[in-house]
Amino acid sequence: MATSNELMKAGVLDLQEVTLCVLGKDGMKSFVPIMDQVSSFILTQSLFEQSVVCQFEIIDSVGHATRFNKSGYQGQEFISLKCKKPGEDGKQIDLQFWAYSIDEAGTNAKNDTASYSILCATKEKLISTYSEVNQSYSGTYSSAAKSIFDNYINQDSRKKKFFKKYDGFTFRERKLDLHESIVENQFIIPGKQPFDAIQMCARRCIGRKGSNVKASNIFIFYETVDGYNFHCIDDLIKDGIAGHPNPDLTFEYEPMRDKKDGEVSGKRFDRKIRDLISLKTSDTLMNGNGGVFQNTVLSIDTVGKTYKKQIFDYNTQFDNLTHLGNKPLVDNEYIENFAQPNYEHVYYKDSTKQNQYFENVIGTGLPFITHLHNLQLTFVIEGDTTIVPGMVLDIKLPEFSAINSNPTERLGSKYSGFWLVSTVTHEYTRDAFFTTISCLKDSISEAIGKK
Numbered sequence: 001m002a003t004s005n006e007l008m009k010a011g012v013l014d015l016q017e018v019t020l021c022v023l024g025k026d027g028m029k030s031f032v033p034i035m036d037q038v039s040s041f042i043l044t045q046s047l048f049e050q051s052v053v054c055q056f057e058i059i060d061s062v063g064h065a066t067r068f069n070k071s072g073y074q075g076q077e078f079i080s081l082k083c084k085k086p087g088e089d090g091k092q093i094d095l096q097f098w099a100y101s102i103d104e105a106g107t108n109a110k111n112d113t114a115s116y117s118i119l120c121a122t123k124e125k126l127i128s129t130y131s132e133v134n135q136s137y138s139g140t141y142s143s144a145a146k147s148i149f150d151n152y153i154n155q156d157s158r159k160k161k162f163f164k165k166y167d168g169f170t171f172r173e174r175k176l177d178l179h180e181s182i183v184e185n186q187f188i189i190p191g192k193q194p195f196d197a198i199q200m201c202a203r204r205c206i207g208r209k210g211s212n213v214k215a216s217n218i219f220i221f222y223e224t225v226d227g228y229n230f231h232c233i234d235d236l237i238k239d240g241i242a243g244h245p246n247p248d249l250t251f252e253y254e255p256m257r258d259k260k261d262g263e264v265s266g267k268r269f270d271r272k273i274r275d276l277i278s279l280k281t282s283d284t285l286m287n288g289n290g291g292v293f294q295n296t297v298l299s300i301d302t303v304g305k306t307y308k309k310q311i312f313d314y315n316t317q318f319d320n321l322t323h324l325g326n327k328p329l330v331d332n333e334y335i336e337n338f339a340q341p342n343y344e345h346v347y348y349k350d351s352t353k354q355n356q357y358f359e360n361v362i363g364t365g366l367p368f369i370t371h372l373h374n375l376q377l378t379f380v381i382e383g384d385t386t387i388v389p390g391m392v393l394d395i396k397l398p399e400f401s402a403i404n405s406n407p408t409e410r411l412g413s414k415y416s417g418f419w420l421v422s423t424v425t426h427e428y429t430r431d432a433f434f435t436t437i438s439c440l441k442d443s444i445s446e447a448i449g450k451k
Contacts, residue, residue: 011270011382013426013433014090017082018056020099021169022069028166030069034058034079039115040429041081043093045224047389047422050128050195051121052223054081054097061113065102073102079120080169083428084385091385093225096163096171098126122223123163124174125195127156133189133197141205142181144189145198145221145230149176152194174223179232181205181219183357195221202230206357206365218365224388224424231390233372233420234322240392241324241418247271250394251381273395275380277436279415282329282374291343292370293335297363298346311341312363314371321368324392324418325443329374368442375441377419383426383433391421393439417445 018038021031043054056079058065066072077099084092097120104116131152137144153159154173163171183206189197198221205219217234243249253273287293297310315332345362377395387393399413419439427434 011433012086013383013385013428014084014086015082015428016084017080019080019169020064020068020077021080021166022077023162027162027164028169031166031169032064032068034064037064040427043081043225043426043428045222045389045424047220047222047420049222050199051125052095052225053122054079054095054120056118056120057115058118059113059115063114065104065114065116073099073118075099075101077118078123078169078171079118085383085433091225093385094172095225096123097121098123100126122174123171124153124159124228127153127159128193128195130158131156131194132191133194134191136186136188138184138186140181140184141201141219142178142230144187145201145205146176146178148189148194148197148201149228149230152197174227176228176230177226178230179219179235181217181232198230204361206360218361218368222389224390225385226388229390233369236390237322237324237392237418237420240390240420243392244394244418246394248386249391250396251379252396253379254396254398270382270384273379273381274434276397277378277380278376279378279397280376284330284334287370287374288339289343290367290370291341291345292367293330293339294341295343295345295363295367296341297359298344299359300346300348301350302348303350308359310359310363312367313341314339314367317364321364323443324420324441325445327444329371329443371442372420372440375415375419375444376422376438377415377441378436378438380434380436383428383435385426385435387421387424387435387437389421389424393419393421393437395419395439414444415441417441 015035015038018033018035019031020034022029037058037060038056039059040057041054043052045052064073079097079099080095081097082092082094084090099118099120101119102116103119104114107114133148133152137147163173165171185204187204189200192200202219202221206217217232219230219232221228221230223229247268251271251273253276291312293314295312297312298307299310300307313335314328315335318328347358347362349358395416397413397415419441421437422440423438425436427436
């Protein structure tokens with residue numbers, strides 16, 4: 001449990017280093033500290049994006065944009081960012097970015113200061129952009145993903161030559177955290193960039209090692225401040241829920257006495273939701289048109305000249321899928337009364353090849369992902385570097401009602417419960433540090449209304 005002293009550091013970020021450099025044929029040509037020029041930055045990590053991205057807002061009065069490296073910034077520079085939330089529980093961010101674009105905003109009235117944005121992605125994106133995977137693989141998709149990351153990113157000759165430690169600037173190696181899959185196959189990566197090749201493996205991959213082959217065992221490839229990840233969404237949810245109750249991952253949206261004179265009213269001020277940005281509920285029109293409640297997969301065997309139909313029904317499959325809540329978002333009666341499996345996926349297969357479970361990926365996996373996006377919540381907390389995509393948070397949202405004044409009962413709204421973190425955005429200025437968290441939920445914790 002954080003102390004009062006630690007809680008007072010909520011919303012504070014210790015900016016330790018922002019250094020910019022440019023590389024030449026023999027290594028680093030030049031570097032310059034720019035921390036005093038950074039007026040703000042926005043750092044974003046997402047469960048469905050391959051790279052962490054950052055946008056630095058710069059106030060430049062020394063002409064670096066036009067004079068650095070003789071011709072100024074060109075979108076070929078690198079930026080090292082080091083920062084940390086103060087206190088024992090603070091996580092340090094230590095990332096190196098490829099500064100791929102410079103957006104000029106303007107100057108001041110005296111024309112002696114320029115303001116502009118530097119748009120960045122983590123440095124491995126540069127290696128992936130100028131690489132190609134054109135290779136056959138045999139085995140599991142997770143083993144292929146690891147091989148691609150090791151051979152085409154970490155063992156890349158340009159990475160080994162240039163991304164190393166220099167005086168004043170250190171490039172650090174990033175790791176891939178892997179959930180091993182069980183489906184084995186022989187397949188070809190047809191000339192894709194390494195990150196897109198790993199994403200291709202994730203799309204085809206179902207079944208986590210140590211579990212049954214399930215259509216909802218969908219994998220994703222993404223990066224957080226901790227590193228790259230090839231993860232099974234089911235296991236993120238199950239492991240995340242198993243880690244609760246956890247006060248570090250529990251957030252409340254209710255009135256709390258603000259910190260005053262170093263005192264906090266017994267509650268985690270740093271776990272108070274400052275602002276509720278949005279709460280989006282399910283779209284049954286989109287779900288109906290997309291075959292999310294019911295659909296049919298028609299697989300045509302081009303060799304055996306046969307076909308097979310596989311029907312997905314949300315009501316029937318609900319108990320077999322992994323959920324963040326206990327009850328479906330819509331009543332069973334609605335699906336039974338109106339939904340029909342008239343949305344049809346058609347694909348052609350070669351029955352001489354190993355089973356790739358495309359029927360499950362298309363018919364059940366896609367509805368699973370859609371359901372995961374049916375409830376979306378975005379909120380702001382005091383800046384916190386420990387929250388990353390893939391975590392499961394226990395969020396307590398009050399019922400927005402003038403009828404029930406009991407605070408305990410009001411926190412039992414249908415939106416309270418477990419949510420999967422999808423996007424984390426850190427916003428730093430010289431005066432403040434906030435973190436915006438976006439979460440997903442596929443089901444509700446409990447139904448509290450009357451029939």
